[in-house]
Amino acid sequence: MLKFDVLTIFPQMFSGPLDESILKRAQEEELIEIELSNIRDFATDKHSQVDDYSYGGGAGMVMKPGPIFRAVESVNSKEAEVILMSPQGRVLEQDLVCELAQQQHLVLICGRYEGVDERIREELIDREISIGDYVLTGGELPAMVLIDAVSRMIPGVLGKEESAVEDSFYQGILDYPHYTRPRxxxxxxxxxxxxxxxxxxxxxxxxxxxxxxxxxxxxxxxxxxxxxxxxxxxxxxxxxxxxxxxxxxxx
CATH class of the missing domain: 1.10.1270.20 (tRNA(m1g37)methyltransferase, domain 2)
Known part of the structure; x- marks a missing residue:
């Protein structure tokens, strides 16, 4: 079973996509496990602050190291690969999806604002992953995309295993046209x-x-x-x- 631990300040964003259709069934059948952790729960001040002004000025708010360090420590395991969803990361393509599907535990950090304190990258992150060359408001949507794409590669998640093999990009080319009733x-x-x-x-x-x-x-x-x-x-x-x-x- 592959476990996803998602660290975010907006866990409610995941309630729809992860609780329907294939991903819902995969969790019920214990083929995958998805846990959400609110990074704000690991802040130590009374306002649960997770961001602060950038040193040097000029930029916007930056996510603080403390809450993210503690959040990762709370879910970490010896099998875990810690991933930052980031526009400067490697683009998520099918070969990377298949590679991630071989892991046992993925910890996904969803950044916000102008990004995360660089010490998080230096000390915690195993790799950064992007879903494309464009900017989103945070790492939550990319994390959902990664979970969906990787879960499809787990044996048993799809109704018939050849469905994944025949998908576009799995064999390096696009899919063929499909037809159904009526004739x-x-x-x-x-x-x-x-x-x-x-x-x-x-x-x-x-x-x-x-x-x-x-x-x-x-x-x-x-x-x-x-x-x-x-x-x-x-x-x-x-x-x-x-x-x-x-x-x-x-x-």
């Missing part, structure tokens, strides 16, 4: 191959569609993806098709 909707049909019952043809169609989707929308992923010789042949065919369509359009 026709507003004049739009389902590809005949998906109705054929021929599992080999369906698998081939899906792989080609996934490669096409990646080539059109996220071609940079192909440089890092593990591609077979057959995949390379399909991509060469797709590129020729695109080139021809462009040339036909010019004519």
């Amino acid at each position: 026709e909707y507003q004049g739009l049909g389902v590809p005949e191959v998906l109705l054929s019952g021929d599992h080999q043809r369906i698998a081939e169609w899906r792989r080609r569609a996934a490669l096409k989707n990646t080539l059109l929308n996220r071609p940079e992923l192909l440089a890092e993806a593990e591609l077979s010789a057959e995949d390379e042949e399909i991509l060469a065919e797709l590129k020729q098709e695109f080139l021809k369509s462009v040339e036909d359009g010019v004519e």
Whole structure:
């Protein structure tokens, strides 16, 4: 079981996302454990202050070291990896998600204001993680994203394990298109191959569609993806098709 300890000054923000659907069931089945700790509970003054002015001036408020040090100490374990959700951290991508899913205990620190006192980074943090190159008001939403993404990789969390394997990015490329009932909707049909019952043809169609989707929308992923010789042949065919369509359009 993977345990998440989340340290935040707004634990109520997590009550909806963590108490519904897959994450709720995963907790009930004891596949994951999620504990929330309010950093304010570890402040020592009567106002439960967790932030203060930045030395040197000019910046906004900074989260104080004391409450966060004590909060981490209260949940720490020898297996724990302490993570600061931070815009300057490594971007959360699928390979990192899979790596984190192998851990037993993740402690997630949600920063606020202008960030945290640098001594927290120097003494407590094992790594910093970002969910993208943009700025949010705090680390709570990134922590929710991390918990959701990592939990999906825990065996048994999803209804069928192949669901995670077939997800976009798991194999380094985007997913193939999905269809469901009805067979026709507003004049739009389902590809005949998906109705054929021929599992080999369906698998081939899906792989080609996934490669096409990646080539059109996220071609940079192909440089890092593990591609077979057959995949390379399909991509060469797709590129020729695109080139021809462009040339036909010019004519």
